């Protein structure tokens with residue numbers, strides 16, 4: 116790892132923004148000056164400037180009970196009003212909010228007036244089902260406008276949404292529905308993926324089956340959007356069609372304000388244990404930083420840009436950079452349902468040409484897979500509308516960065532590499548594209564008003580050039596307010612490690628270069644990053660050992676040219692199964708099993724059947740050594756192993 120980083124830090128290229136870009140950019144160096152002069156006042160100014168407050172706040176930050184922050188606490192606002200009605204009232208009702216393209220080529224252009232009208236009806240539908248302030252609603256939908264409409268309708272009535280990525284399994288959905296005690300699930304019959312209908316409703320039926328024994332039998336209704344047209348089972352009394360409900364719903368709905376700290380959503384994310392955490396975000400601070408970063412980092416000019424963030428609504432990037440940020444800013448954006456290679460590998464570039472996309476925000480894993488296919492594919496399309504590119508989800512290697520800029524950005528578009536997390540709610544470390552000279556591979560500088568550092572295990576700042584742990588040293592507006600139902604886990608996971616200093620521990624390794632700019636080095640905990648998606652090693656291990664054939668399992672993230680990391684599992688199979696099945700058959704079964712248990716993104720790339728796992732004397736699996744094997748490196752220091760011969764046995768078995 117560290118030799119690879121040294122190589123990265125040798126990357127000497129710098130790309131200054133062109134004078135033309137800098138002249139039109141929303142963000143100027145003045146933002147840094149103002150934030151440095153008074154950090155809290157800076158955020159208060161942003162909150163007042165970027166949002167509409169029904170009741171203005173008088174307090175900016177209450178940090179009297181860390182780590183529980185309150186921002187703009189005595190203010191009241193409606194997140195939905197900020198994303199919808201105010202644009203219509205300002206005379207921009209005819210501006211397109213969403214340029215939707217289905218995978219099979221169907222199109223919908225939804226203006227702000229139309230989106231507002233739909234959300235009003237959906238809010239009335241929720242209220243007619245008894246959903247109101249504080250209720251939890253699980254949303255399990257494909258990438259279609261109804262996903263945004265459902266989220267905004269929840270926000271409008273003060274309900275808390277929990278969006279579950281449509282690629283997750285019935286079991287994953289069930290545990291999320293249960294943890295949040297959701298009263299309603301909004302889903303679709305199916306959506307289009309890879310040229311066919313991928314059903315969703317059956318997973319909801321499975322997730323809600325055999326209930327009545329647990330304490331959490333909370334779901335009263337399932338509202339189903341008709342999208343795939345696939346046959347589905349129907350539970351009378353529980354299941355309702357979205358279109359029927361909206362047809363019956365009143366058209367008028369006045370947006371009520373809620374306190375700034377009203378919870379807006381829960382989003383589950385993998386941590387170092389088997390159980391995903393429900394990260395809680397609230398309203399005023401979250402929306403402030405969401406809009407701030409859309410305006411100044413992604414440099415969206417709502418009256419002229421066409422923005423496209425390719426993230427699915429099931430991830431935090433889809434929350435902040437598809438729904439809340441762009442809509443609160445009044446931007447026009449593309450929303451695409453399907454996969455990048457359907458029906459042909461140039462689909463994204465065709466969409467950019469068709470809609471005149473000017474700002475593209477995507478993940479390094481996508482860029483690397485396009486690189487592999489070759490530049491001749493994007494070069495068949497007119498990408499001259501692109502003026503800015505963004506990257507998120509994992510470190511972007513300089514080769515991919517340069518390719519992105521040259522081939523997609525016409526050799527000119529600035530690239531903003533944005534570091535952040537589900538927990539931070541919005542971008543934290545990123546260049547301002549009209550100000551900062553870009554460095555390929557580095558996330559670079561904290562945003563104005565954001566304080567970060569790189570420290571050693573004891574919380575002391577490490578000198579430039581030396582690796583350490585990334586910490587956030589001051590509270591920020593979009594920070595998570597907790598872990599749903601588990602304040603202790605919130606404290607333990609993020610705040611205990613550097614309790615003396617009061618720092619937030621991000622779980623990422625980082626290094627500052629000679630200009631004090633930040634390079635991210637990947638996770639330091641047992642969290643993997645596969646295609647920019649967080650997966651927990653422990654969660655996959657628990658799934659593996661839940662299979663009857665498996666005695667023990669260890670999972671690591673191995674290097675992968677396209678996905679960044681790939682899931683590699685080492686499993687010990689019970690004797691009775693080993694003798695009766697071929698290793699290939701067992702590996703295939705387990706791969707399939709993990710997909711069913713968690714979702715296809717968690718399916719291991721490789722499964723090695725071994726007879727031992729490397730453990731310390733206290734029984735902790737040394738994943739570091741397994742990573743060496745998975746990456747084909749020489750195995751590192753084995754002296755702390757209980758049995759030092761184990762690694763040679765494993766190395767021989769995986770060949």
Ligand code: WTA
Nearest residue numbers: 507508509510532533534535536537635649
């Ligand atoms: C990683 C996604 C390097 C990091 C928004 C972080 C990055 C985790 C970057 C959060 C980046 C995200 N450079 N690493 N620009 N962006 N990461 O919660 O390890 O899905 O902790 O949020 O992704 O993943 P999450």
